[in-house]
Amino acid sequence: MKSDWILDVLKDLRTFAIENGLPVLAEQLDDTAIIAMVEIAGRTELTGGQHDAGRADSSVAGEVGAI
Template sequence: MHYEWILDVLSDLKSFAQGNGLPELAEQLGDTSIIAATEIARLSEDRIGGQAPDAGKVAAVRWGTTASDNA
């Protein structure tokens, strides 16, 4: 999937924000990562037809957050 780099960048930015006293930015980047992963998974489904084989990987591995991080 050629969009995974976007999720890596967002994860790096979130980590930087968390480590440098920018908690609101970190939270926003977590939310943005969820939106990006959802859209990327949808693009993959549209191209392949049905669930993309690696859509779960995008959703679970790349977010770098848990549900409680975004609550």
């Protein structure tokens, strides 16, 4: 089962925070997204890529600044 959907939820929450004048919350959500990416990637490594294949590895490298 993929768990990287949580990154999309965090991105949506960050967008809401920015659009509604909540910059501290937006920054906290950035930090939360980084933690989520690291944990998803770590779990993928532990399971030999059976879970979250594909996106978790590229997310850590490519989306840290995108969220």
